[in-house]
Amino acid sequence: MAQVLAPPPPDETTASPGAEAGAERARSRLGVLIGLPPALYLVLLFVVPLVIVLVYSFATRGPTGQTILADWNVDAYARLANPLVREIAFRSLGYAALTTAICLLVSYPFAYFIATRPAAVRNLMLVGVMIPFWSNYLVRTYAWRVLLSSSGPLSQLTELLGFGQTRLLFTSTAVVIGLVYGYLPFMVLPLYAAIERIDHALVEAARDLYASGARAFWKVTWPLSRPGVVAGSILVFIPTLGEYVTPAILGGSKTTMLGSYIVNQFLSARDWPFGSALSLVVMAVMLIATVVYFRTGGRTL
Amino acid sequence: MSAAERMSPTRPGGVTRRLLTAHAWLVYLFFYAPIAVLIVLSFNQNRMVGIWQGFTLDWYAQMLDNTAVLRAIRNSLMVAAISTVVATVLGTAAALSLERYRFRGRSAFDSVLYLPVIVPDVTMAVMMLLFFVRAADALFVASGARVGLGISTIAISHIAFNISYVAIIVRARLAGMDPVLEEAAADLYAGRWQTFRRVTLPQLMPGVLGGALLALTLSLDDVVITSFVSGPGSTTLPVYVFGLVRRGVTPLINAVSTVMLVASMVLVAASLLLQRRRAEP
Numbered sequence: 308m309a310q311v312l313a314p315p316p317p318d319e320t321t322a323s324p325g326a327e328a329g330a331e332r333a334r335s336r337l338g339v340l341i342g343l344p345p346a347l348y349l350v351l352l353f354v355v356p357l358v359i360v361l362v363y364s365f366a367t368r369g370p371t372g373q374t375i376l377a378d379w380n381v382d383a384y385a386r387l388a389n390p391l392v393r394e395i396a397f398r399s400l401g402y403a404a405l406t407t408a409i410c411l412l413v414s415y416p417f418a419y420f421i422a423t424r425p426a427a428v429r430n431l432m433l434v435g436v437m438i439p440f441w442s443n444y445l446v447r448t449y450a451w452r453v454l455l456s457s458s459g460p461l462s463q464l465t466e467l468l469g470f471g472q473t474r475l476l477f478t479s480t481a482v483v484i485g486l487v488y489g490y491l492p493f494m495v496l497p498l499y500a501a502i503e504r505i506d507h508a509l510v511e512a513a514r515d516l517y518a519s520g521a522r523a524f525w526k527v528t529w530p531l532s533r534p535g536v537v538a539g540s541i542l543v544f545i546p547t548l549g550e551y552v553t554p555a556i557l558g559g560s561k562t563t564m565l566g567s568y569i570v571n572q573f574l575s576a577r578d579w580p581f582g583s584a585l586s587l588v589v590m591a592v593m594l595i596a597t598v599v600y601f602r603t604g605g606r607t608l
Numbered sequence: 609m610s611a612a613e614r615m616s617p618t619r620p621g622g623v624t625r626r627l628l629t630a631h632a633w634l635v636y637l638f639f640y641a642p643i644a645v646l647i648v649l650s651f652n653q654n655r656m657v658g659i660w661q662g663f664t665l666d667w668y669a670q671m672l673d674n675t676a677v678l679r680a681i682r683n684s685l686m687v688a689a690i691s692t693v694v695a696t697v698l699g700t701a702a703a704l705s706l707e708r709y710r711f712r713g714r715s716a717f718d719s720v721l722y723l724p725v726i727v728p729d730v731t732m733a734v735m736m737l738l739f740f741v742r743a744a745d746a747l748f749v750a751s752g753a754r755v756g757l758g759i760s761t762i763a764i765s766h767i768a769f770n771i772s773y774v775a776i777i778v779r780a781r782l783a784g785m786d787p788v789l790e791e792a793a794a795d796l797y798a799g800r801w802q803t804f805r806r807v808t809l810p811q812l813m814p815g816v817l818g819g820a821l822l823a824l825t826l827s828l829d830d831v832v833i834t835s836f837v838s839g840p841g842s843t844t845l846p847v848y849v850f851g852l853v854r855r856g857v858t859p860l861i862n863a864v865s866t867v868m869l870v871a872s873m874v875l876v877a878a879s880l881l882l883q884r885r886r887a888e889p
């Protein structure tokens with residue numbers, strides 16, 4: 308026993324690598340020690356809840372809305388083919404796609420303009436984007452409720468100009484305006500970061516080789532800014548798809564989006580298995596979209 | 609081609625430039641006009657939102673008399689403070705362990721860390737609600753203590769999504785940091801803790817503060833997750849305002865909204881000043 312426990316005879320050639328391996332093990336232990344509390348927190352409050360939602364999605368809804376954790380079935384998933392669900396899903400996709408497209412169209416020239424200003428002006432302009440970016444989303448959406456209300460400023464303006472009252476509130480137009488307003492900074496900032504990083508000598512070279520301004524933009528600037536386009540589009544598309552606050556404030560009965568529909572399953576319809584299944588499907592779609600988008604974006608970089 | 613144009617071909621000239629300038633002004637108008645209208649109307653005497661009648665501070669006085677609003681503000685601040693502090697500590701720890709150490713399970717930890725950022729709010733809300741309902745049952749069976757939804761469940765949920773955001777920001781800072789200084793400290797016989805305290809942490813601080821600020825903002829903004837895990841009497845300000853907003857536009861909401869806007873602007877200004885102070889020396 309004593310012999311087994313005794314330290315190996317000192318050997319000048321192997322002692323040093325052995326000590327290094329020991330130090331490496333100690334470092335790895337320290338890393339685990341530091342990482343353990345946040346990892347445990349995330350497992351307990353993220354992974355475990357995810358599993359619970361998965362379990363609930365196969366449960367049965369009782370006659371009074373309680374969830375019965377027995378009689379496991381896939382009814383909740385079968386109901387996804389329901390025409391109403393399909394309508395809401397396509398509407399959400401449509402709103403999200405439209406919002407992303409509008410944000411991109413508005414932001415690209417704007418971000419390009421900021422990126423080509425002198426440093427002092429540029430910083431000031433960026434602060435102008437940061438303020439709405441950090442401001443409360445709910446309050447900013449509410450501002451549009453005020454603006455668009457039938458007695459509101461916009462309606463008065465159009466009436467004054469002789470167009471009559473505007474009746475935009477509670478329509479899909481109002482929802483898309485609200486979404487664009489809410490998520491525009493999420494498109495501007497990554498686009499700016501990407502355009503600002505472009506080496507302008509490349510554009511200069513294209514121009515020197517007699518490319519027109521438009522051609523130089525299309526062949527040099529646009530491809531080089533692709534990472535910003537991809538990042539911005541993801542940052543806008545994904546949260547708008549599951550949006551709940553905006554349609555609740557600016558939309559009407561015909562503008563229900565997936566987010567609102569899921570919330571209804573929990574707060575009013577009391578159909579937890581169906582709500583669980585829906586929220587998992589939305590999450591899966593978003594995860595897949597993110598991965599695919601990053602892959603395709605990454606390949607062209 | 610003029611000399612100026614040749615020198616900076618990427619700064620568009622002439623018509624394009626004028627169009628871009630006009631476009632930028634329009635974007636700023638779009639950003640700020642709704643906010644400005646809201647702020648102005650919060651001082652309007654008229655109950656009807658559209659018609660200006662005269663200046664008043666009545667709605668702010670009404671807000672300060674409203675115990676429900678005050679309680680919601682207190683709840684919001686409490687949740688934000690707790691979740692920011694805890695998430696900043698845990699998020700920084702996560703960033704340090706992932707960026708500076710190699711260990712088994714590292715890549716699994718890495719992907720779990722990014723999930724809360726990608727998972728939609730609604731799904732996260734559902735996850736939290738079901739978790740607390742089941743956890744409360746389990747605790748009741750185990751100890752007989754009733755656990756209800758309230759401030760603590762809101763704070764716990766906010767920590768859960770904030771850890772990831774803090775970790776991502778701190779990690780970006782860590783990745784850009786030169787390890788040379790840390791190595792130099794170690795060469796000069798500084799202990800591991802000493803090195804961290806005197807060399808790593810001071811350099812890391814802008815990232816930590818940035819992460820904390822983002823956590824604070826996200827906590828003060830959240831509506832969806834909070835409304836799922838809050839109980840009666842424990843609503844935060846955004847959830848309370850959301851409930852009011854769905855019923856319509858009132859001068860009281862305008863006043864509360866203005867206060868929330870000003871608070872977030874003060875936060876932005878403070879963070880910008882902090883950054884400038886650090887950049888100067």
